[in-house]
Amino acid sequence: MAGKYKVYLVMGVIERDGYTLYCTVLFFDSQGRYLGKHRKVMPTGLERIIWGFGDGSTIPVFETPIGKISAAICWENRMPLLRTALYAKGVEIYCAPTADSREVWQASMTHIALEGGCFVLSANQFCRRKDYPPPPEYVFTGTEEDLSPDSVVCAGGSVIISPSGTVLAGPNYEGEALISADLDLGEVVRAKFDFDVVGHYSRPEILSLVVKDHPMSPVSFTSSSGKVESSQK
Template identity: 70%
Template sequence: MSTLKNTTQVNGDSSSSMVRATIVQASTVYNDTPKTIEKAEKLIAEAASNGSELVVFPEGFIGGYPRGFRFGIAVGVHNEEGRDEFRKYHASAIHVPGPEVDKLAELARKNNVYLVMGAIEKDGYTLYCTALFFSSEGRFLGKHRKVMPTSLERCIWGFGDGSTIPVYDTPIGKLGAAICWENRMPLYRTALYGKGVELYCAPTADGTKEWQSSMMHIAIEGGCFVLSACQFCLRKDFPKDADHLFTDYDVQHDETIVSQGGSVIISPLGKVLAGPNFESEGLITADLDLGDIARAKLYFDVVGHYSKPDIFNLTVNEHPKKPVTFVSKAVKAEDDSESREK
């Protein structure tokens, strides 16, 4: 496992707080969640042994990002092979909370790290693309469900709502996440800025060069550290028998790169601290000087002195949206019997 590291030194500024952060750029073990968690355990331990206090994994690491999966879906067309492929994918997803969440919490505690883990969550038979948050004490802090799946993702994942847009105030900074192309949603970003996000995690499946421009913009716009984590996958990492469509790649060989990574860490001042890595699985590590947040916001504070609330305003609905709500009146059995006796 290769490691990219850039250590920033503080020049005698005792008011600055340094946080070492690591992005894990690695592939899921598809259709095998226990082995995926075993792989995560080794990677978390490796990052912690290098002094990292925060470890961020890619989108859908637990359960897998289904790149190229077609699930037999076309307009007005369905097939049995696609349904069975979804059955396997559903089986690889995890309940939140659940035993896998407990295991991840224990890994965070054992390695004394804050952990942000991309996972495919199942709630009944609906799946969600989710980011899970854990404290270094081994507590499950909560989750963010992707509010807007992209393109064909909408056929296999549900939509998150405003009840899971958290920013956690932790000893290492205020921690939040936007998943993949949520990062292109200005109002979603503004909601995170409004909650004071400082460590802006961007688990993604977008390994394009253009993605780097979005990450740079968000770091400068939000005056926050951006930690973008993307999987690096070869064709051999995917199931052999699945119906895939990799239109942009020559997938005749097992060693063909299918997801090229590009994980990167960027400071609030727009400095690339580590990455991007487009070449291999690996750990991308940097030391974050939290003093850079105040330095950046001297000139631009997107929800502060540069916000113009007399003209622009955002309202965020944080109430959970449930498809079925039961309203009932509880009546004690003894009250019924008393009524009948009268």
């Protein structure tokens, strides 16, 4: 689809690697080529009994003709050190897929746009109870009887925000929709002139961050030749 419509595509998936699942974002370029992925570094709450943890090897920023693109997933957007790593890599188009439709999420997105001097594109699902299969008969949720098939269970709120904190499109809570905006990367330059959190507004002699951006393998094998091989392919 990315190749057909000549668009850059950033999409969420549930990734399986061996016997472990990860909450993951995939990146494709306008020719339909796979660029890479980001794995959620910290699953939220009960997500931790389902998903594995990403590491520093999958927090990329991709340099493209339309800008430097990256993503952080849902509540990991509230992790200041992760955001700082993305700012240090020069992110200009910051994608924030989420399942949080609360009003306070919009405040976080505005803060990130201002803090990072970047465009923030946050996409959230809009869905009703009828969009999901019925719960198994033996499961009692305590809330299902209060929901009709048309009850909204996630209200959306997709939004696009400029580096100055201006809302360019959204937030949309009206139903399934596409939102769009024209992005002027010159706004990134103007925003950084005022405030560059990893540039002229930093104080590395007081505050600094070390990012381990290599894969963290639980098992390594050292052959007789001295070459170290990871257990992960």
